[in-house]
Amino acid sequence: MSPKILTEQEKQFQKHKLLEKGKELLYSYGIKKTSVEDITKAAGMAKGSFYKHYDSKEALFLEIITQLHEDIFRQAENFLSEQSSEPFIERVRSFIRMCFHSQELISIFKYHGEIEEMMLEMQANSNTGVVYLMDLEHQAYEKLLNMFHIDTQKVNPGVVHNYLHAVYFGMANKNMMKSDCIDDTFEALINGLIIYILGGIS
Template sequence: MDKRRELMKQAVHFFSMKGFHQTSVQEIAQASGISKGAFYKHFDSKESLFIEIIKQHHEEIISETSAIHFLEHLDPLEVFNRKIAIEIERVLDNHEFFLMVFKDFPPSESEQIAALFQELQTSAMASHKKSILEAFGSKVEPFLLDLATVLGGMLREYFITLIFESKQVSPIKLSAFITGSIHAIVQQLDELDPVLSEEQTFIDQRNELLKGIEDKIQRLSSENDRLLPSFELLKKELGKKEPKIFLVEALLVYLKQEQQLEHDVNRLEKLI
């Protein structure tokens, strides 16, 4: 096992046992057989190590669920059910770690962590929409966002309940219940109207990012006068029916030069 993976393994152990804030870089490094100084050759900080662990967990779930398609003996609904079971199994297998995540990282804890969770939520939503479409076909397309929201909400509430209350349930039984619930809703779609729209969600995400960038600029008192006019121009241009693409791109490049804005501006760029 390479040293980077060993550090991640030891970090999961200590974070699960002691919590993120109570675990020191020294402890993780020592358990991995290296010095504290050598730790920083692999990760910039304890927070960046935590982010890498969360990203790896998410990527492993996406990879494992994607592989289910190669099991030819399963019908589309069985594939969907198995994907849900994998999500449940992987979270419950690491329930102590995720208990620490829920306790140690409230939304306001860190802008970087909050951005990570938002990014993962967007990725999970896209994955769930894809899985629902593959399981139930084109008839559900107008309802994809609603169905994915219901699915994500069910999973999240079950995870919170099972992790905080240390309840033992069968992932297969739970996935069957969730799959059956989504299936039951799908069977009633002829009598329902969509509530959420992709366009509105897109606009809401973009507006939320713009607000976050503006707040950061306001806090950068020394750079406020330089950055705010460019940001206001960008916001005005994006509000037009036909924004000038060259101007938007130039303003994005300019704002990204400020390191504290770079991550959010990159996310905004994907929504334009």
């Protein structure tokens, strides 16, 4: 009996389920403890169906991480574009706080070591998805800076990109920090970025 030929709508539904359940499992168990079989079982489909959409679980997880970044940048653009009596720089501060305290990022923090290892391995293999994600981040920071007429000759989008990654890695490893001043440390890190961005405002 020949396999059923799926309609485009059915294919999209399958992919949506894989992304949805893959995200839940990634946030709950990380990369190493999640198998393709776990994902397809949670999605209610045969294991073979997975490979019609992705070559590996790493490819699925990379798409999930990329979508998370796209969502954050979309939210940033909307949040910072809203009419508000709050000064722009304070809105930047508020948005960074909101992102780093979001449930999704808190979930990702637990498995940042596994995610970093996966990304480095894929990058070493010249994975186009990793290249796309890095370009996406840089372009998004550049777009946000340009939206608010911040001089990108003075405020390098790459520095903003790297700075936020440094904050991310710091917060992901906060178990190695002095626990009674983590919040103050986070605020000091944000202040450092704000001071840098202020240097590009005419």
